[in-house]
Amino acid sequence: MSRAGAQTFVYDRPPVIAAHASLAGPKEGEGPLAAWFDELLEDDLLGQKSWELAEMEMVRRCVQRALDGAELAAEDVHALLGGDLNNQIIATSFAARSLGIPFLGLYGACATFVEALVLASALISAGDLGNAVCSASSHFCTAERQFRFPLELGTQRPPQASWTATACGSAVLLPHGAPGRLRVAAGTVGRVVDLNITDTNHMGAAMAPAVFDCIAAHLADLRRTAEDYDLIATGDLGWIGRNLLLALADRAGVGLPPEKLVDCGASLYSQEQDPHAGGSGCGCVASVSCGWLMKRLERGEFRRLLLVGSGAMLSPTSSQQGQSVPGIAYAACIEGGND
Amino acid sequence: MNRQPFSPGEYRALVARMTPKSRFLRGYLRAFWVGGAICCLGQALTLWAETLHLGEVTAPMFTTGVLILLGTTLTGIGVYDRIGKYAGAGSAIPVTGFANSVAAPAIEFRREGPVTGVGARLFTLAGPVLAYGIATSVLVGLVYWLGKGGAA
Numbered sequence: 001m002s003r004a005g006a007q008t009f010v011y012d013r014p015p016v017i018a019a020h021a022s023l024a025g026p027k028e029g030e031g032p033l034a035a036w037f038d039e040l041l042e043d044d045l046l047g048q049k050s051w052e053l054a055e056m057e058m059v060r061r062c063v064q065r066a067l068d069g070a071e072l073a074a075e076d077v078h079a080l081l082g083g084d085l086n087n088q089i090i091a092t093s094f095a096a097r098s099l100g101i102p103f104l105g106l107y108g109a110c111a112t113f114v115e116a117l118v119l120a121s122a123l124i125s126a127g128d129l130g131n132a133v134c135s136a137s138s139h140f141c142t143a144e145r146q147f148r149f150p151l152e153l154g155t156q157r158p159p160q161a162s163w164t165a166t167a168c169g170s171a172v173l174l175p176h177g178a179p180g181r182l183r184v185a186a187g188t189v190g191r192v193v194d195l196n197i198t199d200t201n202h203m204g205a206a207m208a209p210a211v212f213d214c215i216a217a218h219l220a221d222l223r224r225t226a227e228d229y230d231l232i233a234t235g236d237l238g239w240i241g242r243n244l245l246l247a248l249a250d251r252a253g254v255g256l257p258p259e260k261l262v263d264c265g266a267s268l269y270s271q272e273q274d275p276h277a278g279g280s281g282c283g284c285v286a287s288v289s290c291g292w293l294m295k296r297l298e299r300g301e302f303r304r305l306l307l308v309g310s311g312a313m314l315s316p317t318s319s320q321q322g323q324s325v326p327g328i329a330y331a332a333c334i335e336g337g338n339d
Numbered sequence: 340m341n342r343q344p345f346s347p348g349e350y351r352a353l354v355a356r357m358t359p360k361s362r363f364l365r366g367y368l369r370a371f372w373v374g375g376a377i378c379c380l381g382q383a384l385t386l387w388a389e390t391l392h393l394g395e396v397t398a399p400m401f402t403t404g405v406l407i408l409l410g411t412t413l414t415g416i417g418v419y420d421r422i423g424k425y426a427g428a429g430s431a432i433p434v435t436g437f438a439n440s441v442a443a444p445a446i447e448f449r450r451e452g453p454v455t456g457v458g459a460r461l462f463t464l465a466g467p468v469l470a471y472g473i474a475t476s477v478l479v480g481l482v483y484w485l486g487k488g489g490a491a
Contacts, residue, residue, distance in 0.1 A: 050450045150447035152414050153464065154423015154430050154439050156366075159359040196347040197354065205354040209343065216342045243357055251344035 005221025007188050007214075009118065011125035013176035014183035017334070019069030022291035023062045025140065025166025028279075031269045036291040037167075038065060044141065044166050052090060055139040058168045058283075059084070059095035063135050066170040066290075072131065077101045079123070081116040082135035084282050085109070085143050085164070092135060101133065109311030110207075110236050111190075112136040113169060113286035114330040117307070118187030120173050121332070130175065137168035138281025147316060161201040162238050162280035165268055169286025171294070181298050183335050186222060190214035190329035192313060200319045204241020204265075204277050207310040210327030211237060212248040215308060218331045219254070226256050230302030233293055235285035235310040235329075236265030238278030264288035285309045297336035305334045370429030373422065377433040381406055403434055410438030415446065440464040 002010045022037045029040035039061070048054040059082075067074060080101040084091040089105050096103035108115035113136035120132040141151060143164040149155055174180065193210035211234055219225060226232060237245055242263045249256035268279035268288060289307050297305055311328040319325070345353060381402050388398035413419040419439045422430045430436050444463050448456035462469065 145447050149464070150443035152417060152420050152439070152443040152446055154414075154419045154421075154426075154436065154443075156424055156427045158361055193343070195343075195345065195350045197351070202354065202358065205358070209345075209350065213342045240358055244354065247353060247357070248344055252341045 004186070005217065007190070007217045008221035009122050009125075009187045009189075010222070011121050011176075011185060011187070013125050014185045014335070015121045015124040015173045015175060016178045016180035017182035017184065017294065018072075018172045018174045018178055018180040019066050020169070020171040020290040020294050021062050021065035021069060022169045022287040023058055023065070023167065024283075024287050024291075027140070027163075027273065028165055028167055028268060028287070031273060033268055033288060033292050036295060037287060038291065041166070044139070051139055051141040051145070052086060053094075055084065055086070055091035055137055055142050056094040056098075058139065058166075059091050059135060059137045059170075060098050062137070062168040062170045063095060063099060063101075063133055066133060066135075066172050070172040070174070072172060074099045074101055077131060077133055078129045079104050079120070079132045080135065081106055081120045081132055082137075082170075083107045083112040083116075084137045085146070087146065091137055091139070091142070095135075108309065108328055108330060109313055110138070110280055110282050110284060111309030111311035111328055111330050112282045113289065114235070114307055114309030114332050117171065117173075117184055117332045118189060118330050121184040121187055124173055124175055127175075132173045133170055134173065135168065135170040136282035136286040138164050138166070138283035140164045140166045140281075143281060157276055158201050160199070160204065160240055160277050162203055162236065162265060162277045163269065163275035164281040165265075165279040165284040165287065167268075167281070167283030167287035169283065169288070169290035171290055181336055182294060184332055185335050186218075186333040188214055188218040188221065188331040190217070190331070192326045192328050194324055194326040196324045198322070198324045200314060200325060202240075202277075203236070203280060203312040203325065204238040205244055206312050206314075206325035207327035207329070208237055208241045208244040208248060211235075211241075211308055211310045211329040212245055212252070212254075214329035214331050215249075215256070215306070216252065216254055218306065218333075222333075226254075226260060229260065229304050229306045229333075231293075231304075232256070232261050232306045232308065233285075233289065234261070234263045234308045236278065236280040237263045237310055238265045238280070239263075240277050241310075242266055264293075267292070294334070297334065300337060303335060303337050305336075307332045307334055366427055369425055370427050372429070373426035374429035374433060377406070377430065377435055381433070406434045407438040410435030411442040414439045414442040419443075437465060437468065440468075
């Protein structure tokens with residue numbers, strides 16, 4: 001593996017995404033991307049006693065589905081890399097308990113899935129891991145009770161608030177040369193960027209500068225432009241955050257053609273579903289990339305995707321103490337087609 | 340390449356410009372009619388209680404009790420959050436909203452048990468209202484007492 005610039009891994013032996021699985025909740029199942037998910041949940045409690053156990057079961061099911069797709073037994077997996085939004089990432093760690101896979105728990109807020117892809121690809125490319133499964137999940141009901149209000153409280157959301165997706169995405173990575181049409185060619189580790197946004201509802205605004213910083217670093221490190229990509233997909237900036245990202249790129253003189261830029265959060269729901277600014281949560285970019293984007297890459301609709309996960313690194317404690325909301329982003333260059 | 344093209348101040352101004360505003364006038368009208376309707380219901384209950392000869396001390400307590408029962412029931416059957424989404428402060432400020440703010444955490448945290456869940460979280464939202472409400476009433480009482488000449 002070699003390094004490019006200050007922040008980017010170039011995987012000399014690009015790992016293969018051998019299989020991927022996505023799972024989404026009832027509201028997501030009524031959205032425009034419903035047909036692309038592998039499993040739609042009819043009951044967001046999944047017959048469990050609590051929302052947290054439901055999310056854990058979502059992760060377990062989604063990882064298992066991805067492993068089945070790669071025809072890999074859980075005991076043969078070298079590592080599960082992933083996380084979720086719950087305190088101490090309990091959904092993913094409890095799922096790892098059931099699966100019995102060596103576990104590397106990660107927290108990159110809503111960017112966790114791409115963080116896992118970047119890291120797992122580095123470890124596999126270097127030969128330190130023979131395979132890995134990357135996963136991230138979120139559940140509307142676990143996130144609401146932890147970050148906002150009880151579900152039954154009669155409150156209003158401002159237009160800039162996002163809707164935490166009930167969704168999970170998992171991908172199995174194998175070493176270079178394994179069968180599979182998708183490869184992770186490069187990964188960029190973003191910086192934590194904070195432009196002093198204190199409105200905790202406005203996560204798109206808090207994350208857009210970090211996403212721009214990461215995309216700019218990725219392009220500079222690899223001496224590329226947006227023209228080298230067929231599609232740039234951001235995680236969960238939402239409709240407002242996507243416009244802010246375009247404004248940032250425009251001001252900095254970085255060419256970012258709007259027709260090449262999609263946002264997973266802005267694509268997951270229709271405006272009629274009243275998600276306000278769009279979808280968010282670790283499961284948003286994970287499920288949308290493992291469902292919609294990777295399937296389209298495999299079909300050959302486009303060849304090179306820059307997947308940029310975005311995260312807001314706040315906690316209820318930091319926001320109650322009046323701190324601003326720092327953003328983070330990770331970028332993975334995923335290629336389809338032949339070498 | 341300039342990776343931070345805006346200063347925090349410039350960025351805040353940009354964010355403010357690009358963020359859609361809440362529809363305040365619509366919000367005020369909805370809050371007015373729903374809040375007003377809840378108050379009219381309360382007044383009707385008080386008048387009815389008076390025809391039952393409950394007395395001027397008991398009648399308002401009867402009204403409050405009925406409205407709290409209504410607020411918690413509507414919370415329990417999953418209706419009050421929808422009213423709240425529509426009416427905002429119109430359904431949050433009356434006592435039915437106070438009931439909602441106690442019942443909602445009670446439902447939400449029942450899985451953490453009766454003590455560490457419901458007991459500990461019951462007043463997470465209503466607590467500040469109670470604390471400052473009681474503190475204010477003590478303060479006003481003190482001023483009233485002093486205005487009346489205090490202990491003399």
